[in-house]
Amino acid sequence: MPTLTGQTIAEAQGAVRALLDRTLAGSGLDSNEYVALRVAIARRADDLAGFLASQPQLNLDADAAAALVRGLQMRGLLVEGAITPAGTELYQRVAEQVAETTTRLYAGMDENDLAAAHRVLTEVITRAAST
DSSP states (O other), rough: OOOOOHHHHHHHHHHHHHHHHHHHHTTTTTTTHHHHHHHHHHOTTTTHHHHHHTGGOOOOOOHHHHHHHHHHHTTEETTTTTOOOHHHHHHHHHHHHHHHHHHHHTTTTOHHHHHHHHHHHHHHHHHHHHH
């Protein structure tokens, strides 16, 4: 059995990100905008841009995160870090598509394998953050 490597993780991350981008195509949202709306709907962030900039998977510095939030505000999807009704409607519509895609992606995989992958990747995230 091959050893799990950073290359494998990077390829999986890239493949899933590309799948998300294809799923979002035509929605008017890119993947970082989708994540920003998901964060805004899940919790009220006094500093949404700061929170987004602190998420390494988004690869946003403070200026890029602030520009992302401003762009969503200008489109009427966010107001002061909170999601608007229009933002909620768009997010829910797109989230349904993402859920369908995710269900197809993981269909047929052994639940024990998925649980093991979750444990390993969670540990990788923890170790990377403390290094």
